Amino acid sequence: MPNAAAYLTTWGHDNTVPFPRELWLEVLPAPAAAYPSIDFLPLDLSEVFTAYLDGEVQLYDQVDVRIAEGKPYRLMLIGTVPADGDMWFVFNADSGQVMMLDIESPSLEPVNSSLAAFTDFLYHFSLFVDADTGSEGRAQRAAELKRRLEDVDPSAFADPESWWNAVIAQLSSAG
Template sequence: MISAAERGAAAPRKDSRPSRHARSRNGCTRPGRTPLWSNQEPPRPPGSRSASRRGTRRAAGADMRVLQEYVKAWGTDNMVRYPRSRWMREFPAPAAAYPGVDFLPVDMPTVFTSHLTGRYELFARIDVARGPAGPLQVVVVGAVPADPEATLFCLDIASGRILMLGVKDRTLELVNSSFKALSEFLYHFALFVDQDTGRAGRARRAAVLRATLAGIDPAAFADPESWWSVTFMQLEYRTA
């Protein structure tokens, strides 16, 4: 949970944002979204310059497999790039907190969207007042689909955590312990959605998915009132 000291007013500060267009799965054009081009190079893992070429090739091959799996899960027309390399250079968050890919889904039913319509733009930088502790600096990476103007997903640039910012009430809640964990959650959730065959059996499958995600990031479910806890409670009980 986020301490009371990390709650306060937020003031926007613009960062870079995409300049092209991508289409969501329903075919609607999303302004200001950069599509994932088919000739994109896979992300390169950090490592020593003295590593063997064979080891480098193995790492690059593993990264390519991860990239292909995420592209398949999210859809080539349902992704937006974020400046992963630049953020890793400029922000103090540890490298391990970042996903292995430099893109996010545009739309993920129920749980995530990067199509923002409110006060803050995608990748806007926000200073959240914390009193004597100084501002907490976060970057907007998405929003809750049901309320994209008022409930944002933000990257804590110091720790790499993903926090939920309530724009109106100026509240913060923990969503995931790292940006990487959020990306993995959205990947597995996409598989869950794609494999859905209807109401029958959905609650059981949701329970299995919850167990998988809890293994990836236990902190996301530590609070029964957290975003992911409430989301899965609805999936498991309302669809039973």
């Protein structure tokens, strides 16, 4: 995984927001390995992630959710999908997974097996966008990005309808 300087160079110093890594490590039951080595996240990454929030719930607030008759989830809000503020990226305080919560349905689906994997995915996505020179060769580059991300977190691609499969499909067809 990249070091802090690499993340900052890629995301931009003015495009990051601190997150309470040390506090969460201390008070949340998620395994330590679920956390990235950095204590910040990007503020805004194109079409895939934003930490700019509107509404009553604030960044890093705890959100308790029960889907149907299932067990309750203790989730920490870490961002949203830029084009849809009702699709929240949340950190599962128990498992360490990053999940997507559709607050309208409500429904919950896995995004990454850990916050560490999620930040690595955002890092590689940023590198992809920064290096983009147009539609020529983009599909091949998107396939290479997917292979790299599968090495980091294969579970993110287990469901053909997953968030990251949809992102890669959009990158492959964009032009």
